[in-house]
Amino acid sequence: MNHDASTADRIRIVLVGTQHPGNIGSAARALKTMGLARLVLVAPQRYPHNEADMMAAGADDVLASATCTDTLADAVADCRLVLGCTARSRRVQLQELHPRTAASRACETALAGGEVAVVFGRERTGLENEELQLCHAAVHIPANPDYSSLNLAAAVQVLSYELRVALLADGVTGMVEGQAAEGQARGAGHAPDRPASxxxxxxxxxxxxxxxxxxxxxxxxxxxxxxxxxxxxxxxxxxxxxxxxxxxxxxxxxxxxxxxxxxxx
Missing domain, CATH: 1.10.8.590 (Helicase, Ruva Protein; domain 3)
Structure with missing residues (x-):
């Protein structure tokens, strides 16, 4: 049984206010290469667009199934965990996670049945403070401080890779542990409280x-x-x-x- 496939289905990549349609297509390709399939677009500036289709390069199915929302709140309304990717510290004080730590936490939440969103902001300005307030933690890619500018699709690829590694490494173990914990709760006569969305x-x-x-x-x-x-x-x-x-x-x-x-x- 492929546990990591069902877990991956509970992880979505959210792009907010994307300016260049080619980045949307490239992000779809990044997802598919790492076994992810859920792409959500929040108020993209130009989409649908033929440049997005061209850059998807074989990930047309991911692009075709992508959903669009007007606001980030709508995109993550049913999520148990929301991680916001940011290039620098903001006024909004959030716990800052290394991509590997963030991926592990995302997979743990998904294995337990929770929906997870990994959120990326605009190419030039990233996520606004109000959008970061909707996140449970921030994710910072430790790029070269002398040249830390990272293309949006490249950042999506980094996080998608870390999610893939976490799914492959911990999927089966996490599922067994989750089932054991659920069994203990049933044995104690108490239905577990579902995490708040x-x-x-x-x-x-x-x-x-x-x-x-x-x-x-x-x-x-x-x-x-x-x-x-x-x-x-x-x-x-x-x-x-x-x-x-x-x-x-x-x-x-x-x-x-x-x-x-x-x-x-």
Missing amino acids: HAQMEGLFGQLAQTLDDIDFHKGRAPASAMRKLRRLFLRSELGEREVRLLRGILADAQRMARLAAGRH
Whole structure:
């Protein structure tokens, strides 16, 4: 049984705001050479385009099955793990992973049944800070510091290779370990809590931000800074669906009490 094939199906490569259609075709080719097939395009500037078809060079099936979305949030809504590839540190403070570490973490998540997205930004400017906030961790390719400019398709190839290596090395072992853990949970009489999806986490963050406003938590301070820290805290916690529902119930009660205190019903 080929465990790594089903695991690979849960890993998608996401390209955000790609400017040159040839890079889309080259990225599709990079995926196919490493046994990956899921390509998602977020608001590409020129697509479909014959240059993308030409550069795919045999990976036409990957290109044909690629999906397009308007926003990164839509592209990763069902994901358990979102990794953003960035060439340099940004104001958004994220855990920074080496590509090999990132690939291993991605495969572990996919083996456990979670959807994974590896996200690449625009050729010139990369991912915006708001887009990086949607990611659980950043991935940095340790290129030559004297010439660190890496073509988009080349960066996709590097990460696709690392994912391939991780799938081949750990696929069977990870599947067996995952099945054993699931069996232990069933034996203990407790159904495991499914990991919260990206969309569920974003729903929590939206309600949390509104609740903090309702209770006047910020008191004149910049709300963005507090929310960045809270996002990092909750993303590190890797919450399950039941845990998110519990937290949202608490927030709903806090919002209700804030309305009562303000004389609103």
